[in-house]
Amino acid sequence: MVLEFEKPIADLEQxxxxxxxxxxxxxxxxxxxxxxLEEKIKALKKETFQNLTRWQRVQLSRHAERPYxxxxxxxxxxxxIEIHGDRSVKDDxxxxxxxxxxxxxxxxxxxxxxxxxxxxxxxxxxxxANPEGYRKALRLMKMAEKFGKPIVTLIDTPGAFPGxxxxxxxxxxxxxxxxxxxxxxxxxVICIIIGEGASGGALGIAIGDKVFMLENTWYSxxxxxxxxxxxxxxxxxxxxxxxxxxxTANDMLSNKLIDGIIEEPLxxxxxxxxxxxxxxxxxxxxxxxxxxxxxxxxxxETRINKFCSMGVxxx
Amino acid sequence: MAWFKRTDKGIKTSTEEKKDAPDxxxxxxxxxxxxxxxxxxxxxxxxxxxxxxxxIGSKEYFEILFDNNQFKELxxxxxxxxxxxxxxxxxxxxxxxxxxxxxxxxxxxxxxVGKIDGxxxxxxxxxxxxxxxxxxxxxxxxxxxxxxxxLKNKIPFLMISKSGGARMMEAGFSLMQMAKTxxxxxxxxxxxxxxxxxxxxxxxxxxxxxxxMLGDFNIAEPGALIGFAGPRVIRETIGxxxxxxxxxxxxxxxxxxxxxxxxxxQLKSRLSTLLRLLKN
Numbered sequence: 259m260v261l262e263f264e265k266p267i268a269d270l271e272q273x274x275x276x277x278x279x280x281x282x283x284x285x286x287x288x289x290x291x292x293x294x295l296e297e298k299i300k301a302l303k304k305e306t307f308q309n310l311t312r313w314q315r316v317q318l319s320r321h322a323e324r325p326y327x328x329x330x331x332x333x334x335x336x337x338x339i340e341i342h343g344d345r346s347v348k349d350d351x352x353x354x355x356x357x358x359x360x361x362x363x364x365x366x367x368x369x370x371x372x373x374x375x376x377x378x379x380x381x382x383x384x385x386x387a388n389p390e391g392y393r394k395a396l397r398l399m400k401m402a403e404k405f406g407k408p409i410v411t412l413i414d415t416p417g418a419f420p421g422x423x424x425x426x427x428x429x430x431x432x433x434x435x436x437x438x439x440x441x442x443x444x445x446x447v448i449c450i451i452i453g454e455g456a457s458g459g460a461l462g463i464a465i466g467d468k469v470f471m472l473e474n475t476w477y478s479x480x481x482x483x484x485x486x487x488x489x490x491x492x493x494x495x496x497x498x499x500x501x502x503x504x505x506t507a508n509d510m511l512s513n514k515l516i517d518g519i520i521e522e523p524l525x526x527x528x529x530x531x532x533x534x535x536x537x538x539x540x541x542x543x544x545x546x547x548x549x550x551x552x553x554x555x556x557x558x559e560t561r562i563n564k565f566c567s568m569g570v571x572x573x
Numbered sequence: 574m575a576w577f578k579r580t581d582k583g584i585k586t587s588t589e590e591k592k593d594a595p596d597x598x599x600x601x602x603x604x605x606x607x608x609x610x611x612x613x614x615x616x617x618x619x620x621x622x623x624x625x626x627x628x629i630g631s632k633e634y635f636e637i638l639f640d641n642n643q644f645k646e647l648x649x650x651x652x653x654x655x656x657x658x659x660x661x662x663x664x665x666x667x668x669x670x671x672x673x674x675x676x677x678x679x680x681x682x683x684x685x686v687g688k689i690d691g692x693x694x695x696x697x698x699x700x701x702x703x704x705x706x707x708x709x710x711x712x713x714x715x716x717x718x719x720x721x722x723x724l725k726n727k728i729p730f731l732m733i734s735k736s737g738g739a740r741m742m743e744a745g746f747s748l749m750q751m752a753k754t755x756x757x758x759x760x761x762x763x764x765x766x767x768x769x770x771x772x773x774x775x776x777x778x779x780x781x782x783x784x785x786m787l788g789d790f791n792i793a794e795p796g797a798l799i800g801f802a803g804p805r806v807i808r809e810t811i812g813x814x815x816x817x818x819x820x821x822x823x824x825x826x827x828x829x830x831x832x833x834x835x836x837x838x839q840l841k842s843r844l845s846t847l848l849r850l851l852k853n
Contacts, residue, residue: 425800
C-alpha cells in the first residue's frame with residue numbers, strides 16, 4: 259500500500275531499482291546516475307516528511323504496513339510469554355499482553371493489537387477492545403505490581419468497541435476503573451502511542467509516569483472523521499478536523515499533554531522496523547532508569563500531579 | 574347558515590386590555606400528560622401521572638437536595654479558555670460566550686457544599702443546557718477541586734452526571750479531564766471518604782468512562798440513557814436496530830453496573846439514609 263504523498267517517492271525508488279537492474283546486467287557504468295537519483299530521493303523524502311500535514315500523519319499512523327504491538331514486542335524482547343484472558347468472560351484478542359525481557363529486565367507488556375489481513379483484522383476486531391480487554395489489561399497490571407515488574411503499554415486503537423455486548427458488559431465502567439487503578443500502581447508505568455490513540459479506548463491503558471508518542475501518530479478525544487461528522491455534519495472535513503483537533507505528537511507535547519516524542523526513521527516506522535524498534539527499546543530503558551530512582555509513593559504522587567495539572571481555565 | 578356572525582372586522586382589543594399568558598406555564602410529558610409547572614416544581618420535577626423525570630439542571634438539584642436551598646458554591650466564576658484556538662462553524666470562545674448568555678451558567682458543572690438533613694455533603698452537578706453537558710477543562714477542574722474540598726474537610730462527595738461526553742473543542746485537554754477526575758477519585762478512595770455517583774438522563778461517553786462509573790455507589794434516576802457509546806453509533810456499528818430499553822437505567826441495573834435506581838422524589842431521603850448508614 260502506498261499513500262498519496264508517498265507516491266512520488268515510491269516512483270523514484272522504482273526508477274532507481276530499474277536503473278540498478280540495468281547496470282547489473284550490462285557493462286555500462288550508471289553509478290553517477292544512480293548516485294544522483296539516490297540523493298534526489300533522499301532530498302524528496304526529507305522535504306515530504308518534514309512538511310507533513312496533520313491529516314497525513316493520521317494516515318501514516320494507520321498505514322497498512324505499520325508495525326503493531328506484537329511486532330515491537332517480539333523484536334525488542336529475548337523471551338516473551340503471552341498471557342490470555344480476563345478470568346471472567348473471555349480472551350479479548352484486540353488487547354494483548356505478557357511478560358518479556360529487554361536486556362535481561364522483565365517487563366509486563368500490554369497493548370492493543372491490529373491484524374494484517376482480513377481474517378486477522380476480524381479476529382483482532384480492528385484493535386477495538388471490549389470491556390474484557392480492559393479487564394484483562396488491569397489483571398496483568400495488578401500481576402506486574404505483585405511481582406514488582408514495570409509496565410509498558412503500547413497504544414494503537416481506533417477506539418473502544420462500540421457494540422451491543424460491550425455496553426452490556428460495561429465498557430464505560432471497565433475503562434473508568436482502569437483510569438483510577440492505574441494511578442495507584444506502585445510499579446513504573448510507561449505508555450507509548452505507536453499508532454492511533456483514540457479517546458477513552460486509548461486512555462484506558464495510557465495512565466503512565468511517562469507517556470510518549472511515536473512521531474507519526476495521533477492522540478485525541480475523537481477521530482478526525484467522527485469530529486467532522488459531528489461538528490460539520492459531513493465526513494468531508496476530516497482534514498480540517500485533524501487540523502482543529504491538534505492531535506499530533508508535536509501538538510500534544512507543546513500542550514504538555516504527553517512527556518515526549520519518539521523519532522521515527524525517515525519515511526515512517528514501517529520503512530525501517532529494526533531502527534524503530536531499537537529507538538523504542540532505548541527510550542523504554544532510559545525512562546525506566548529514571549523512574550527506578552524514585553520511590554513508589556513519589557512516583558504515584560508525581561503521576562497524579564502531572565495529570566491533574568492538565569487543562570486551561572480562566573478564573 | 575352559521576349561528577354565529579361576526580359583525581366587526583379584525584381584532585379590536587387594545588394593547589392595554591390584552592391579557593398576559595406567559596409561555597411555559599404547562600409541561601407536556603412524552604406520554605402526553607400535561608402538568609402545571611408550579612405543580613411540577615412541587616413534585617421534584619416528576620410528572621405525578623406517569624412518573625416522567627423532567628430533565629433539570631444544577632439549580633433545581635441544589636434546590637431539591639440542600640437543606641433550605643442553602644449552600645456555598647465553589648469556584649463559581651471559573652470559565653473556559655481556548656487552548657487550541659478551535660473553530661468549527663464559529664470560534665469556540667464565541668460559542669462559550671453565547672452559551673453563557675443564553676443559559677446564565679458559566680460552564681457545564683456547578684459545585685457546592687451544604688447539608689442534606691443536617692449532614693455535610695459536597696455536590697457537583699452537571700448542566701446539560703451548556704453545550705450538551707460536555708466535559709472540558711472547566712468541568713474537569715471544578716470536579717477535581719470539589720473532590721479536593723471533600724478530601725480536605727472529610728465530607729462525602731455526590732456527583733450528578735448529565736452529559737453527552739467530552740467536549741470536542743478542547744480535544745486532548747478534554748480527554749485528560751477523564752484522567753484528572755479519576756486521579757482525584759483514587760485519592761478519595763484511599764481516604765475512605767464516600768463517593769456517590771448519580772447518573773441522570775443522559776450520561777454517555779467519556780463521563781461514563783470516568784467519574785460517573787467510579788462511585789462507591791453508582792445510582793441512577795429511572796429511565797435515564799446510560800452508556801459508553803451513543804445509541805446511533807452502536808446502531809451503525811452492528812447494522813441492526815437496538816432492543817427496546819437498551820442502555821436505560823433499568824438495563825444497566827440488570828447488567829450489574831448500578832447499585833439501585835431512585836425516584837427523584839425519594840432522592841434526598843435515600844441519600845440521607847445512605848450517608849447516615851455509612852457514618853454510624
